[in-house]
Amino acid sequence: MRTDQPSRTARKIALNIVSLGATPGAADTLPAGMAHATARLLVASGAAGPALVRWSRSWQVVSLYHLFDPLMPGEFEGIGRRKVFCEQQLRDALQKGSTQVLVLGAGYDTLAWRLAPEFPGVRFFEIDHPATSRLKQKGIKAMGRPGNLHLMAEDLARTPLTKVMETEPSWAPNAQTAILAEGLLMYLPEKAVKALFTQCHDITGPESRMVFTYIGTGAGGRPDVGWLSGLLLWTMALAGEPWLWSLPPERLGAFLADTGWEASPCTPESPSGHGVEFYAVADKQKIKQERSPFSTRLPPTAR
Numbered sequence: 001m002r003t004d005q006p007s008r009t010a011r012k013i014a015l016n017i018v019s020l021g022a023t024p025g026a027a028d029t030l031p032a033g034m035a036h037a038t039a040r041l042l043v044a045s046g047a048a049g050p051a052l053v054r055w056s057r058s059w060q061v062v063s064l065y066h067l068f069d070p071l072m073p074g075e076f077e078g079i080g081r082r083k084v085f086c087e088q089q090l091r092d093a094l095q096k097g098s099t100q101v102l103v104l105g106a107g108y109d110t111l112a113w114r115l116a117p118e119f120p121g122v123r124f125f126e127i128d129h130p131a132t133s134r135l136k137q138k139g140i141k142a143m144g145r146p147g148n149l150h151l152m153a154e155d156l157a158r159t160p161l162t163k164v165m166e167t168e169p170s171w172a173p174n175a176q177t178a179i180l181a182e183g184l185l186m187y188l189p190e191k192a193v194k195a196l197f198t199q200c201h202d203i204t205g206p207e208s209r210m211v212f213t214y215i216g217t218g219a220g221g222r223p224d225v226g227w228l229s230g231l232l233l234w235t236m237a238l239a240g241e242p243w244l245w246s247l248p249p250e251r252l253g254a255f256l257a258d259t260g261w262e263a264s265p266c267t268p269e270s271p272s273g274h275g276v277e278f279y280a281v282a283d284k285q286k287i288k289q290e291r292s293p294f295s296t297r298l299p300p301t302a303r
């Protein structure tokens with residue numbers, strides 16, 4: 001992605017959430033407080049002005065989303081479903097004993113900010129590209145940063161996660177951890193994605209969980225979002241956030257196999273009606289858990 005500008009796609013998703021919060025029928029399905037917190041964060045960070053946030057809540061914008069929905073069926077409400085799925089999986093992981101949460105490519109997502117006061121005994125961490133993280137940090141500071149929420153700025157395509165977390169004194173590499181990579185992996189080169197999973201294995205303790213979303217691969221080996229794939233890929237590249245990675249869902253198990261993770265039964269079978277992405281949950285493989293944290297045997301991430 002472009003190194004000099006905050007993520008436009010992160011802003012787009014946040015505005016989508018604000019619009020969903022004003023959509024009859026959809027608003028009630030979002031996690032409590034999400035739409036309101038997202039609107040506050042957009043303004044407090046400077047990512048969007050109050051007028052744009054107000055406009056995103058208007059019936060005109062909601063109607064426009066519905067009007068264009070047939071172009072990518074389910075995408076507008078799919079973003080809300082994606083948020084609900086990820087939050088449910090994270091809450092489940094916390095209930096099962098996770099004491100750390102790490103959100104990768106967090107954008108203007110408010111999950112960690114909302115959950116941190118609710119789970120004071122859990123440490124929450126977020127990482128995003130420096131250009132976006134700068135705005136996020138400004139917004140979270142203005143809204144009040146919970147003491148157990150730590151925001152970090154790093155380019156995950158360049159700096160190995162193991163290195164990033166080594167510099168964070170409150171990160172416990174042997175703790176049961178829940179990691180979220182929502183709407184991130186398609187922006188990283190394949191080598192960096194693979195390395196990221198392996199590094200997530202090496203910085204976490206037994207019983208850890210990863211929750212992530214990804215784009216499926218279509219004919220010709222390129223990311224597949226239906227008949228508009230070509231146009232969308234071109235638009236994303238033009239916006240400076242090209243999609244670099246995708247995976248055929250039937251290859252998920254094989255992809256994870258040598259990273260130290262395995263697909264969890266919580267992984268839904270199909271994305272149908274849920275927008276263009278697949279959702280997945282991975283559990284840490286028990287067999288590899290004796291590997292030492294911060295292993296130096298990791299392949300470097302792509303540059």
Ligand SMILES: C[S@@+](CC[C@H](N)C(=O)[O-])C[C@H]1O[C@@H](n2cnc3c(N)ncnc32)[C@H](O)[C@@H]1O
Nearest residue numbers: 007009010105106107129132155156157182183
């Ligand atoms: C589509 S947004 C998703 C934001 C958030 N996860 C959500 O679902 O609302 C993609 C996010 O990934 C971040 N990102 C993309 N490439 C990155 C990189 N190389 N290192 C760190 N973050 C990156 C962007 O800054 C952006 O916040």
